Amino acid sequence: MVARIFIDGEAGTTGLQIRERLAGRRDLEVLSIAPDKRKDEDERRRLLNEADIAILCLPDEAAKESVRLIENDTTRVIDASSAHRVAAGWTYGFAEMAADQSDAIAASRYVANPGCWPQGLIASIRPLIEARLLPGDYPLSYHGISGYSGGGRQMIEDYEAQGTTASQFMPYSLAFQHKHLPEMQVYSGLNRAPLFEPVVGNFAQGMTNSVPLHLDMVAQMPSGKALHAALADHYAAIADSFVRVAPYQAGLGKDAALDPQTHNGTNTLTLHVFANDDAAQAVIVSIYDNLGKGAAGAAVQNLNIMLGVGAGESLEA
Structure with a gap:
């Protein structure tokens, strides 16, 4: 099954790095927003709700807005902003932090990428x-x-x-x-x-x-x-x-x-x-x-864990 991924904020520094790492993946379909609709709330809502996993590469307030735009109970989220890193209901996405952290990430709907x-x-x-x-x-x-x-x-x-x-x-x-x-x-x-x-x-x-x-x-x-x-x-x-x-x-x-x-x-x-x-x-x-383990690399690692594929897929060690 091909997982649909939407990078909300793909034109930013972290978003571009994530997109580059995911290039060529056959197990993923990266949903992309037209440049002239990046600030179109309805188009962002549509893509966020079509995605299996949304990766938010946005300022904090915009990331919170993106979460509010998700109206289904299936889209999972990796937030690369600092908006949700200590928020209740969010799993911290530093997989090596503890022995069971990868399991927690794999089971979570909401994952906060570390700073x-x-x-x-x-x-x-x-x-x-x-x-x-x-x-x-x-x-x-x-x-x-x-x-x-x-x-x-x-x-x-x-x-x-x-x-x-x-x-x-x-x-x-x-x-x-x-x-x-x-x-x-x-x-x-x-x-x-x-x-x-x-x-x-x-x-x-x-x-x-x-x-x-x-x-x-x-x-x-x-x-x-x-x-x-x-x-x-x-x-x-x-x-x-x-x-x-x-x-x-x-x-x-x-x-x-x-x-x-x-x-x-x-x-x-x-x-x-x-x-x-x-x-x-x-x-x-x-x-x-x-920009690697400190941002885009960590996000891709978390994505892999959430999808149940090898944690090192698309990543250089």
Whole structure:
């Protein structure tokens, strides 16, 4: 049976990336809206209700409107906006987050695709809290740099127009009210929101994020090897996982693999653990493509899970 897929917002950055990944699939029929009807509510309603699965690549309020336009009880939804990530009735679409998360996604009608920034934090911290190596009330900081494509079409156009004069390194959200904070806290298992400092870099896509840890703040101080083992065990137990844990290398001063563009074009997320047990310090670094595992790749992975086909279909590892 061919599944009908409608990408509402297919002309946007994430929508185009999803459409590209789905090209050539014989098990899918991608329903497309005429360019001059993208804002036509009746046409969007028709396509949303014809689809077996609708993928919403829209601003938050427009995504909520699309859900309201669905009048049947059969169309399933993957929402790539941040509108429903902590909403009741929606399943969080980070398949590697927990052992049963893929099953929850497969059974759900409504799936909220994760944000790009939260995945690195959740992937790094949730397994450690579950393993009781970190307490839920740990005062966590989270820092990262992402390509400018994370800001959507307007930011892409702005950066590309500036050329060599564009800022190489621009911190933002310095009022500490980033819209991704709720999902970071809820799905990482933290009791308090992390202190989050994101940065935009002058490159198109890819991201590197880091979580620094003062291990002497933990009652039973874990070693770097213990942190690494907990992460490795968690992701080894997840079927069809795209999250990898790099080998533990004590005393490593730098690593070329930490380039934020390392996994561009793929759905891979790699975690690196660096630690100095004598100093009681560690940092967990996550590398992935903000448009891949951070957006379009995750949406296609969730689509595959919901359709019951191989999770890696149409995805590069």
